[in-house]
Amino acid sequence: MADRGPRKDPPRLTARGAATRDRIVATASDLMFRQGVAATTLDQVVDACGISKSQLYHYFPDKEALIAEVIAMRKHRMVSAHKPQLDQVRSMRDLERWRDWLVTSRRERGEPYRCPIGSLANELSCRHDDARRSLAAVFDTWQGLLADGLARMRDSGELDPGTDPRELAVAVIAALQGGYLLAETMQDERPLAVALDMALDHVKAHVRIPVADLTQSDT
């Protein structure tokens, strides 16, 4: 349960049942991350879990139900990974730390530059409207975590009072998504770094210049 997002289990699910259910979702999520959603069959999930197909159907009536839980799990993991960092954002330096972590953590773990949220959104948004809505909500949560940090920077006077934290956050997450896609396709972290540097420069353009500095430039 610790690895999952909040959800309603069927009331009579035993601890062992809940563990099996979670294992199915984690396995499906992993297969879908590595090979895509449509390319992942329920037979592959069953084989990888070492369970029977009837066991799978006991927990999930169909693939759509399983996909919904994969989205919930990935949302939970995204929040778990990003919230502790974004909750600390009070300055450009904090944002730069988050940027560095985004660029280096995949490399350090030997993982592909592939966004667990963005890759689902790309594949599902055109075909499954329920999934699309769920993923739009995940992006909204993600942008909200970042916008809260940007709002703190604005309210403390670091960013210009006219700054729109939500709009800035949308731009930064777009840069992150595009950076991931190019980095994965090029198998090179550079496009991700370049895209995030553009995004941080965009935030920096809203940094409030103290009046003292403005007058200094005339001297």
Add this chain to the structure above:
Amino acid sequence: MADRGPRKDPPRLTARGAATRDRIVATASDLMFRQGVAATTLDQVVDACGISKSQLYHYFPDKEALIAEVIAMRKHRMVSAHKPQLDQVRSMRDLERWRDWLVTSRRERGEPYRCPIGSLANELSCRHDDARRSLAAVFDTWQGLLADGLARMRDSGELDPGTDPRELAVAVIAALQGGYLLAETMQDERPLAVALDMALDHVKAHVRIPVADLTQSDT
């Protein structure tokens, strides 16, 4: 042929054979755009074309061969759509025209905010290394078209002499890709507009400020 990129046809393909082949690729491209690559079966392509499966296999030994041609067709279409505009880029105003076209053309045609190149890259890069390489080359071409325009702006003195057109182009295409993804998921063109505005502001930050303007600001 007019609608396709350069490729080697089997030498004995008749005009009618070439037309059938092109129709198969266009149909497959359309199905894959609307529902994804893995979700598109050869049976669906055959049905939509009104041909037999043995006819399909006459032109394409397998799905991978068909995917390779879909990539080539989309590359050709991307170049056909973007090159005439990017070849004209000599100023920020030209870039803004391209940005406006990117945001409004989908809306006007009632098409989803889905990049024909980016959506393939997202789905194929993790599974098919040949396709990934081809798509990396498509992004490289796209960035090159944009970088050429940015280089003209630099060489004419509009952009700072230290500007790296290639790096700027990577950032802009990343913003475009992320903007598409968020716009499609949110079913809202706003994230695409916000991402492209960030990208153009990023270019604008490299606009050379004439010395006359610098001294004027002191008066």
